[in-house]
Amino acid sequence: SDEELLLLLEMVNLPDIVGRFGGLDAELDWGKVLSVGEQQRLTIGRVLLAKPRYAMLDEATSALDIGNEEGLYLQLAGMSTTLVSVSHRPTLLKYHHQVLELPGDGRWQLHPTRDYRFDW
Template identity: 55%
Template sequence: MILGSLRSQLLYPNTQFSVTDQELRWVLEEVNLANLPERVGGFEVELDWANVLSLGEQQRLAFARLLLTRPRYAVLDEATSALDIKNEENLYHQLQAAAITFISVGHRPSLLQYHQQVLVLESEAHWRLLTVQDYLAQAASTV
């Protein structure tokens, strides 16, 4: 979380980007944070966001940033680790609907359903790229 207003949090790193309050409210609704502006005192309030928002709220706010800025690519590192499965599903579906290509780093088996391939890091400089189906079949055969 950066220092600044709720608006700045949502627009980071493009804090000068012009977005209406209605657009901000829409994106907060999409990530299940619709009541956040009213809870904290509006879009211009400056708070210590890392202490105000739970880790799950911070993760959902980061997804809101992605939905506002719509980058071509996003690398997500444990981006839903503090969320329940329903919120995780919603957020990944939002990214898919926005046509944002994403790479996830994570340990939750639930992430597999949102991806086509798995990069398996082995020892030293060895790795393998598998389809999700091959990865699951391999995992099932080693159990």
Template identity: 50%
Template structure:
């Protein structure tokens, strides 16, 4: 079942104001959604009307609104170009959110202080080792 635009952005009902929603959509470069889809109260099945990159930016909007202390991101920017990827990582850093990312793109390195590499050989030996480096 589809959700309204505001439900999709808010995540949990009732917390942020309309101005907060508009601002966070602008912050993740989705401000055009309001004019494209009518209003925050329009109902759509996002997977059928948004590209994967737009869906990923919408997920970051929800993240920025909920402001968790720690978030685990799994391929969260895989459908984005490097410019938008960098912009979103700057947004969550500026919000004071600690993050751990799983991904295959080398562009992720510059957004992290440490890298943990786990190889197939490590997993096959069943010794649970990997390499942690700055």
């Protein structure tokens, strides 16, 4: 419903997007009119709406400040969706149970998040 979509836009910190672009039925090239951070928040909103069993998030919050990142990941963590995040941000560790480390030489290692330390 429209009400659900408006609530979802508030949840991802995009409450003004409907007014800025002419309503919920606006058809635009969103990649040209939204900032990268707005695109990322909208994409997280789609995950929250679809409630998939799994979500692959590749640098999904790279253009966001830590406050927006935390707010979005807290909402994602409250779902029954299994999250797989690719990120260079250690701030995301607290939302995951394990870290798959790929050093780039064909090896890999799985670490419990509590034991993992970024080397850079």
